[in-house]
Amino acid sequence: MLTLQALRNDRAALEAALTKRGLDAAPLVSRILDLDLDRRTTQKKVDDLKAEQNAASREIGDLFKAGKRDEAEARRAQMGDLKDQIHVLDEKQKSLIAEQESALLELPNRPHDSVPAGQSEADNVVVSEEGDKPNLGAGAVPHWDLADRFNLIDFEAGVKITGAGFPVYRGKGAKLQRALIQFFIDRADAAGYEEFIPPHLVNPDSARGTGQLPDKEGQMYHSTEDDLYLIPTAEVPLTNLFRGDLLNAEDLPIQLCGYTPCFRREAGSYGKDVRGLNRLHQFDKVEIVRFEKPENSYAALEGMVEHVRGLLRDLELPFRTLRLCGGDLGFTAALTFDLEVWSAAQERWLEVSSVSNFETYQANRLHCRFRNAEGKPELVHTLNGSALALPRIVAALLENHQTPEGIRIPKALQPYTRFDTIA
RNA sequence: GGAGAGGUGGCCGAGUGGCUUAAGGCGCACGCUUGGAAAGCGUGUUUACCUGAAAGGGUAACCCGGGUUCGAAUCCCGGUCUCUCCGCCA
Known part of the structure; x- marks a missing residue:
């Protein structure tokens, strides 16, 4: 707040x-x-x-x-x-x-000066676009057909076991998930983000600390018996690691990363938005989180966006960067960049990462401060970003890298998958 | 899940109704001392809010929430967490 x-x-x-x-x-x-x-x-x-x-x-x-x-x-x-x-x-x-x-x-965060006014995602500003959209030719199909053809994902089984939006990954599909997680974590680690494995359920104080409560209450799965929430993103447990803390100036910046599954109820979604891997109730994500001195936070935000771009380049995916307009900006964010990959068979952009600076908005709820140069406690700036969310990356990998011989795995990922083609 | 013990400042630790304005120690900072350091000595060392131009003054906080009392770290009730033992268990 x-x-x-x-x-x-x-x-x-x-x-x-x-x-x-x-x-x-x-x-x-x-x-x-x-x-x-x-x-x-x-x-x-x-x-x-x-x-x-x-x-x-x-x-x-x-x-x-x-x-x-x-x-x-x-x-x-x-x-x-x-x-x-x-x-x-x-x-x-x-x-x-x-x-x-x-x-x-009830009051959302104050948008940064650079945030454009606007009503909806249509008013977001494209900052940059990179990579070539592939020319797939006649036989190209969307990822849900590819997942089926190569036995990578069993959507039906997920429906039977749990319900829609809970896919079952199998064979090379499962290995691809694990490879991506490992790849993302290794890259975050190399960039100086310490790895954490946090709890996947959090208490109400934590949900409030990062701003999921009260504004997104209906979007989280809630275990009422124990009053615990399934995390919608690793942001929640990772940022709450420092809830209530008074940090020393020399502790900053704090850089964390973590892989967790994410659980979202996605009430109200429908249609082509939810087809295949486009929108799920459970998905995997590697998140990066930073705690910064106020004067450094916008430089840090740039750095985080660049980190995510590096991942997308290495996955050989065409992508663009958006500066979110006021109407599309999350409740708690002051400035957000979205990264979207081109889904070649669906012929649409898919959001795979959202990188935000919350300035002091979360820190004020969290009571997370540091001792500044004058020795006075001052609120830190918090930031986070997806690096990256898996399902739509998988969708884009399958669609963009499909060839008559099968799915080509990008070079950077091959050491992790230990196969170079899905055929 | 059952029984017992406990939760005090950055840390350790005393403290069973009013000289607690939280003893004492450790750590840390500054000063004295020293050729320099250590030791020693001295001073200082939480946070939030209110008030004030400032210096300062006021209030609150001893796990959390209630209560008793003129007055609560201290007594009572509820909760929570930690530890020990037992039970269950991958």
Whole structure:
């Protein structure tokens, strides 16, 4: 969530920036600031009363010790009213804080200056495009046909065991998954991201910390018996590793990576979007996460995008980079670059990575700070990116690299698959 | 799942209702001392919020949440986590 300070100091600029999301934030901001004023006045009152109470208690104690029983009793009799007042104000204070907190949670992150205004994905800006779209010729088919032809993925079996959106990988299809995970992890490791294997279920505090709660509650699988959520991305457990921490300046940047399966309910999806590997309830992903000093975070974001581009180049896939417009920007992000690969048989772009700078938005929820040059605690900037999400990469690999002889495995991946063709 | 013990500052650790404004130690920072260092000595060393131009002042926090009391780290209730033993188990 945004900091109160950001609202107080820079209100006009903040509201202007939020219009890029198509949001008129002014009423909500006013409400939050009103609550804040009320809260501060209340706190002043209650603090003064408590100071009075503390002084009186000390006095009573001294009187008792001095043996002046009657005076002490008299003084004590006067305290009841004060106690009631404090209790009432304390309750008021608590509900004001709760109300302010939930209002603050409704406010999305402030888009970075470079974010274009726009309503939907149609308004995203193409930053760059790389690689040649292959000319597949007449016999080319989409990945779901290829997966079937070469016995790589059994969608039917997944439906039987679990339901739609839970594919079963088999044979070289399974090996390809494992190879990609290993390839991505090795590359992240080489780029300085320490590997973690986190839990796949998280508690509500963690889900709140990275912003999945409350705004994406319906998108996560929830084990109600234990009140645990299946992770929709490794971002959640990895970023929460440092929830509540006060870091040293020299600890930064912190660079983490991890492979996890990801679980998403994807309520409301339909049609060609969900065909084959395009949209799944369970999929594999390698995620990279960074904790940065504020002044470095945008350079770090560039570096992360470049890291992902390197992976796509080595997989010999045509891809483009998009700068997300305000309307398509995630709730918690200040700036996001999406990377999309060309799906040659479907003739459409598929999103395979989303790389974002959250600035202090997550850090404020997480209470993750570092000690700055002045020795003062300051919120860190958090960033993350998919590097990469597997299903659509597999879809693009199958489709783009199909030949009359079978599927060609890119050179960089062959040491991991230990086969060069799927035939 | 059952029984028992425990959770105090960056760390160790004392503390069973008011000189706790959390002892003492370790660590760390600065200073004195020294040719330099160690030792020694001295000073300092949490966070959040409120107030103030600042210096400063106030409030809160001893796992979390309630309660008792003029007053709670301390007493009571609920929760949670850790450890030990038992049970179950890949």
